[in-house]
Amino acid sequence: MKKSNSGKVYAFPLNFEQGFALCKFMDYTDVASFDGALVYVLNIYMKTIDELPTTEELTKSKVLFGPVPLNKHINVKGKGAWKLVGAIKVSDDPIPVFKDTNQIVSLQKAVDWSTVSGWRKRHFNEGGEECEYEEVRYLEMLELYDMRNVEIRTTMHFLLLNNLKVEDYYNLKDENYKRIYLQMINTSFDRSTAKKYLKVLS
Structure with missing residues (x-):
């Protein structure tokens, strides 16, 4: 991990003028040059960009989702x-663990990812033995995000946390919105909650 770049906190806008969110950047490009630029989106919502939390609040904040790899450093x-x-301040954090599956074709067709087999835990370049989906549900996949897609997923997540319907804001027939929605629901929520939210795609 490159400590000189890691731990920086960025504010970014949510879609539909819903406010602002924060993320922490972690630089593992010394380990994985292609997908080692990671962001953890924090579970902090701000109505305006001036409502910044204290350093202590940032340090204690829980993660909304992540880490997800960016396709380039933050602009x-x-x-x-x-x-x-x-x-x-960051310490010598262990290399993050992700999930993947060798059933890529099945995954591309699936709505409920727990119906797909071949899941495993992995680091950037090292994979483990196959396991059930519930063992890796809350782990992210090493799929590159751009900054806009981080904004979209964060907005979707906060909409749900505020008891609003994502489909009232995004056309989930659009392939990009649908893909991000599937990643969020199948990763950030438990099995029963995920099944409820996935019904909008049936």
């Missing part, structure tokens, strides 16, 4: 830029 200038708002 802080120009259109679509995120704002660097602080930093959290």
